[in-house]
Amino acid sequence: MNLRHLVLLIPLLSLPAVLADGLPDLGEASQSGFSPQTERRIGEAIMVDVHHDRSLVDDTELTDYLNNLGYRLVASSEGNRQDFEFFVLRDSTLNAFALPGGYIGVHTGLILAAQSESELAAVLAHEIAHVTQHHLARIIAKQEQSMVTTLAALAVAILAARSSPQMANAAMATAQATSIQTQLDFTREHEREADRIGIQTLAQAGFDPRGAVSFFERLQKSSRLYEYNAPEYLRTHPITSERIADLQNRLENKPYRQVPDSLEFQLVRAKLRADEGTPQQAIAHFEEALREKKYSSEAASRYGLAVALLRAKETARAERELAQLRKAAAPNAIIENLSARIKVAAGSQDAALAQYQTALRSFPNHRALVYGYAEALLQNRHGNDALKLVGNRLRRFPNDSRLYELQAQGYAMQGKMLLSHQAQAEAYTRQGNLVAAIEQLQLGLKTGDGDFYQLSIAEARLKALRIEHAELTKKP
Numbered sequence: 001m002n003l004r005h006l007v008l009l010i011p012l013l014s015l016p017a018v019l020a021d022g023l024p025d026l027g028e029a030s031q032s033g034f035s036p037q038t039e040r041r042i043g044e045a046i047m048v049d050v051h052h053d054r055s056l057v058d059d060t061e062l063t064d065y066l067n068n069l070g071y072r073l074v075a076s077s078e079g080n081r082q083d084f085e086f087f088v089l090r091d092s093t094l095n096a097f098a099l100p101g102g103y104i105g106v107h108t109g110l111i112l113a114a115q116s117e118s119e120l121a122a123v124l125a126h127e128i129a130h131v132t133q134h135h136l137a138r139i140i141a142k143q144e145q146s147m148v149t150t151l152a153a154l155a156v157a158i159l160a161a162r163s164s165p166q167m168a169n170a171a172m173a174t175a176q177a178t179s180i181q182t183q184l185d186f187t188r189e190h191e192r193e194a195d196r197i198g199i200q201t202l203a204q205a206g207f208d209p210r211g212a213v214s215f216f217e218r219l220q221k222s223s224r225l226y227e228y229n230a231p232e233y234l235r236t237h238p239i240t241s242e243r244i245a246d247l248q249n250r251l252e253n254k255p256y257r258q259v260p261d262s263l264e265f266q267l268v269r270a271k272l273r274a275d276e277g278t279p280q281q282a283i284a285h286f287e288e289a290l291r292e293k294k295y296s297s298e299a300a301s302r303y304g305l306a307v308a309l310l311r312a313k314e315t316a317r318a319e320r321e322l323a324q325l326r327k328a329a330a331p332n333a334i335i336e337n338l339s340a341r342i343k344v345a346a347g348s349q350d351a352a353l354a355q356y357q358t359a360l361r362s363f364p365n366h367r368a369l370v371y372g373y374a375e376a377l378l379q380n381r382h383g384n385d386a387l388k389l390v391g392n393r394l395r396r397f398p399n400d401s402r403l404y405e406l407q408a409q410g411y412a413m414q415g416k417m418l419l420s421h422q423a424q425a426e427a428y429t430r431q432g433n434l435v436a437a438i439e440q441l442q443l444g445l446k447t448g449d450g451d452f453y454q455l456s457i458a459e460a461r462l463k464a465l466r467i468e469h470a471e472l473t474k475k476p
Contacts, residue, residue: 036082036101036134043101048432050087050105057088057108060368060402061334065268066106066124069117073125076204077197080132086124094219096123098130108272115218117265118202118211125198125205126212133197135190195247208259213247220244266297267334270304279312299329306338315346333363340372344379352376367402374406383413401430418450422458425465434469438462 050056057063063086070086084102091107098104104127114120199209220241274282286305288294295301302325309318319342322335329335336359343352356373363369370393377386387410390403397403404427411420421444428437441462445455 038100039134040082040101043099043103044432046099047085047103050103051431051433053089055089055091057090059088059271060371061337062088062268062271064367065264069121069265070104070124070128073121073128073201073205077125077128077132077201080128082131084128084131096127098127098135102131104128104131112269112272113218114215114269116208116211116214116259117261118208118259119215120211120265121205121207122198122202122209122212122215125201125207126194128201129194129197130190133190133193135194191243192246195243196250199247199250203254206259208257209251209254210256213244213251216244216247261296263297263299263329263332264334266300267303267332270297270300271307271334274304274307274311279308282308283312299325302328303335303338306342310338310342310345313345315342318342319346331362333359333366333369336363337366337368337372340369340376344372344376349376349380353380367400371402371406374403374410378406378409378413381413383410386410387414399430401427404430416449417447418444418454418458420444421447422454422461425461429465434465434472438465438469441465 066086066088067084070084074080074084082102084104086104086106088106088108088111092109093107094110094113096104096106096110104124106123110123111120114123195212199212202209202211270286273285276282277285283305286301286308289301290298290305302321306318306321306325309315309321322339322342325335336355340352340355340359343349343355353373353376356369356376359369360366360373370389374386374389377383377389387407390407390410394400394403394407404423408420408423408427411417411423421440425437425440425444428434428440441458444450445458445462450458
């Protein structure tokens, strides 16, 4: 990541809670030097680098599931007035974190470790509380140093650790010890508050709030493994028995409610597991689970096996497993998308196009189906149909960068290079990469392509992006 971006990660499990019933009401004073708008701009700047991080999981179905789950919780979170975005990083450690501005990252290891949907929801509810309570702003409000100095020192240490522990240790040494200790002490209070608000959000969203307790208890039992996997500065304080006891006390008088997991939760976990190790190892894992009936969902295990077989390019076996899967599960967009992917991999292009058309009639808003259908149309040289599909979606979802990328491919197929570069520029703009967007428009204007109207639009857009970029990079 680019260390000029300032960010302070608030790790889910980094610090213990200190038992206390009364929490101070810092109110809006916590934002006096660090507004929600500033938080969002910092978060957007960080997400530019996140989108280029190789550990970012580029799986539309997993991302959409996590965002649907997250927004179900956000809708039940009292006093929230901001947008959120949830994303997944491929990392075996059990962790989640909040970035400024409502961006919440979750490690794949945590999703796989959650034994129920309520446990995963408990993690997200905890992180949502960090954001809605403006904990980052409250940290900065307590710092005696300048905001930029403190954020920069912590950001260098935290971001560097993802690639080099040695670099992280050196970077951490640049931060003054008193500033770091102040941040750590203050975050203990944040953990208590996030726990309290998180379980309230869980219950209001229809999940089992005891999922927080069961998940933390299991993490505590495996704390040695977690300690060895987590970066050192996130391991300063493990989960304590006091923190778990505090949660149990808060839930003591609440009625027990069993909440079944959604099929989507089971399927996305199976997809992640099918992508681990070699294809043969993944196949063996699911075959054993099905043979010995060691599963919480037969449908999810059959789905995982079909995904693993697709990885191994055993499309005929994957197709047979899919037929068994359909008998074990109700119609589902994720399963229908897998069916189309298997047909594409088998070279049955006409059957794949027909499958996408049928599936989209039942699940018109499933993004993975839309993207897959557009890609299949482009692969089969149906550029006009692909552009029509993408254009209709863009009218409803004008901030979808992937749609603009597909539109760029469609225009390139037709030889309309100005429009292709312009569409790619819009994709980069929505990813926060204004430099790349400006370069695309410059390239497009040099092609000599397009009519007067199209050229005028491109020139006006280029001018607007240059102004926006200048404002963002302007020195204070």
